[in-house]
Amino acid sequence: MTQMNAKYYDGQSSIQYDAIVTFTSVYWDISYTDPSDGRLHQTKWKLEHIRNQKVSSSLHVFKHGDFPPQTLEFSQPQIMQLLRQQYPQRPFTETIHDKVLSKGFKGIAVLLACTVGIVLLFYFWILPFMAEKAAQNVPKDMEIALGEKLFEGMRQDLDIDTAASGTINAFAKNINFHTHYKVQIWVVKDSTVNAFAIPGGTIVVYTGIIQEMNDYTELSALLAHETAHVQYRHSMRSLCKSLAGSMFISLAFGDVSGITSTIIQNGNLLNNLSYSRSLEEEADHKGIEILRNNQIDLKGFVNLFNTLQKQHEEHETLGFMSTHPLTKHRLQYATLAYQQQKQTLPHPDLETLWDTLKQQSK
Amino acid sequence: MEQILQSKRKLKFHGTGASLFGIMFVNMLLTVITLGIYAAWAHVANRKYFYQETELEGTRFEYHAKGIEVFIGYLKAFGVIVVFYIAMAGIGFLSGGNTTVIITAAIILYLALFALIPVAIHGSLKYEMAKSSWRGIYFGYRGDLQTLVIEFLKGILLTIVTFTLYSSWFTVNIRKYIIGNLKFGSISFSYEGDGSKLFFINLKGFFLTLVTFGIYFFWYIAEVQRYHTNNTKAFQNGREIQFKSDVTGGDVFGNSIVNMLLIIFTLGIAFPWVICREVNFMYLHLSFEGDFRADELQQTERNFNDATGDGLANILDIGI
Numbered sequence: 001m002t003q004m005n006a007k008y009y010d011g012q013s014s015i016q017y018d019a020i021v022t023f024t025s026v027y028w029d030i031s032y033t034d035p036s037d038g039r040l041h042q043t044k045w046k047l048e049h050i051r052n053q054k055v056s057s058s059l060h061v062f063k064h065g066d067f068p069p070q071t072l073e074f075s076q077p078q079i080m081q082l083l084r085q086q087y088p089q090r091p092f093t094e095t096i097h098d099k100v101l102s103k104g105f106k107g108i109a110v111l112l113a114c115t116v117g118i119v120l121l122f123y124f125w126i127l128p129f130m131a132e133k134a135a136q137n138v139p140k141d142m143e144i145a146l147g148e149k150l151f152e153g154m155r156q157d158l159d160i161d162t163a164a165s166g167t168i169n170a171f172a173k174n175i176n177f178h179t180h181y182k183v184q185i186w187v188v189k190d191s192t193v194n195a196f197a198i199p200g201g202t203i204v205v206y207t208g209i210i211q212e213m214n215d216y217t218e219l220s221a222l223l224a225h226e227t228a229h230v231q232y233r234h235s236m237r238s239l240c241k242s243l244a245g246s247m248f249i250s251l252a253f254g255d256v257s258g259i260t261s262t263i264i265q266n267g268n269l270l271n272n273l274s275y276s277r278s279l280e281e282e283a284d285h286k287g288i289e290i291l292r293n294n295q296i297d298l299k300g301f302v303n304l305f306n307t308l309q310k311q312h313e314e315h316e317t318l319g320f321m322s323t324h325p326l327t328k329h330r331l332q333y334a335t336l337a338y339q340q341q342k343q344t345l346p347h348p349d350l351e352t353l354w355d356t357l358k359q360q361s362k
Numbered sequence: 363m364e365q366i367l368q369s370k371r372k373l374k375f376h377g378t379g380a381s382l383f384g385i386m387f388v389n390m391l392l393t394v395i396t397l398g399i400y401a402a403w404a405h406v407a408n409r410k411y412f413y414q415e416t417e418l419e420g421t422r423f424e425y426h427a428k429g430i431e432v433f434i435g436y437l438k439a440f441g442v443i444v445v446f447y448i449a450m451a452g453i454g455f456l457s458g459g460n461t462t463v464i465i466t467a468a469i470i471l472y473l474a475l476f477a478l479i480p481v482a483i484h485g486s487l488k489y490e491m492a493k494s495s496w497r498g499i500y501f502g503y504r505g506d507l508q509t510l511v512i513e514f515l516k517g518i519l520l521t522i523v524t525f526t527l528y529s530s531w532f533t534v535n536i537r538k539y540i541i542g543n544l545k546f547g548s549i550s551f552s553y554e555g556d557g558s559k560l561f562f563i564n565l566k567g568f569f570l571t572l573v574t575f576g577i578y579f580f581w582y583i584a585e586v587q588r589y590h591t592n593n594t595k596a597f598q599n600g601r602e603i604q605f606k607s608d609v610t611g612g613d614v615f616g617n618s619i620v621n622m623l624l625i626i627f628t629l630g631i632a633f634p635w636v637i638c639r640e641v642n643f644m645y646l647h648l649s650f651e652g653d654f655r656a657d658e659l660q661q662t663e664r665n666f667n668d669a670t671g672d673g674l675a676n677i678l679d680i681g682i
Contacts, residue, residue, distance in 0.1 A: 007421075009497050009498030009499075010498070011498045011661060012660065012661050013499070013547075013657070013658070013659060013660050013661065014496070014497040014498065014499045014547065014656060014657055014658070014659035014660075015497075015657045016421065016497060016656070016657065053424070056376075056414070056415075059422065061424065067500075067664075067665035068498065068499075068500060068661050068665075069498070070498065071497070071498040073421075108384070108387065108388060108391075111388065111391050111392070112391055114395065115391045115394050115395045118395055119394060
């Protein structure tokens, strides 16, 4: 039988009684003297109804019963040890919080490592996987509707050449792009040397890039690359991943302050840029396959990349930052494919349409 | 013969920046791992620390909120907000561009949003008070929701109509109602401020702050704090216990500057230490004068487990 002194509150008034608690195997026996009449009172606490509420290492509070509960306050630090000895079966548990804090620096360090690990795992693997799945499952008509809305928004700022657009679409009709999407190409009068694809099948080609190209094989390569972006839903996937990334970060950190959110936005951007690079490479590979299947000369790809390389100032160190992989690597891949190409056919219809287009784009 | 003691009692804070840092840091990590779900438990752990480290007459306060109750409260509050947004969006759709419909709907919805604030305050107070105790005696809030909502809407409308001039009377009315309905076991409270007196304090504060390019602001803050505190009383068995504040503008100025510098020079890491400084500052300048008999509190308040108001207050960013 073991005993300890404690302060007792009966839950009916705020009178602080000095009590002696006896710990038996079934009960806590509490006896205290009422200072007003000198009488001795006794009460029993059933083990099952006792709740632990640790305050600090020097103060332990226990409650018994439902609202309003009775209270016992122990100020001796040995109380927990005594309880563990007396009732080995019944752990007077603490919250997760206390458990972690009681392990000191080691506990916090472990928790920190786990958190960082899980966050990284999520951000670099699970999230991209989920974003991919989401992008794949977006129904085709939704994607096409989204693309139309996007293009509507852009359209006012684009100086569209209707005649050239007609020609380039006629050109595209002669190539089998192996795509389920209805491809619609627009030529925009702009000296920018670029082209891009919008979800759903719309492709924009600037007259700038048409000027730089030399024959129909290069245009075929460009269109094959862009339709690959459409067919494999690259814009959709990129969008989903970017959304998922930023949503996850703000969810994990709860309220994000101004500074942190800017950092997070830029950090997420970096991740998106590298995703675009792998998508560009995929578009290259699929584009080359399309040209091969149509038996168009793959020198078109090689020449296209040479043209692009002339345009971009290549800085080895900034490669990480650019949205397109180093043209050197793409060039190497295309050159290899060209060297391995077995059979090509002439395409007079494509040649004539190309000449018309080149004229119209001046 | 009984000795009636007029003694000055203060709250004592035992918390340290280091332990608070530990709690807040663990809170943050666990919240991140659980993608935000732990936030409810973190909130409780945080508050619990402040209660447990506050001592009155040798006994600490206790906080009995449960993480799961707060979490369910958040979910319900979130549900309310969602219904709100759906209603707003729905009206937008169905109106089909009819401007009169949109305007009347917007007015109704804004009124409803304003009405949500007293709902949040009421629910939050009921929950937080029912989960607070000292020496086993629980606090309580006995206010009526309908009354508070009406007072609030009246106050908001009058404030808008008078271009915020009415706000001093609005503040006093709400404080009076809420404090008058707070209970600490058998102890009751009252607030006896006057709208016009507060109005002059506010007016003085506004102009002097302008004229001194903001420096007077600290003195204004101190004056408002003293006004509110010195007009608050507690009643125990017919005896009056007066709340007193002796905080000066200089005190507020010094405290604020030090706290600001601490935050800036430690890039925010000193935040837990600053919070402890803030609490110590508050307790230092607050005292209770009168015949408070620690043994004579009776248990009178009831239990209350619904934390929806609490959740709403958090979402709407209202602090209690």
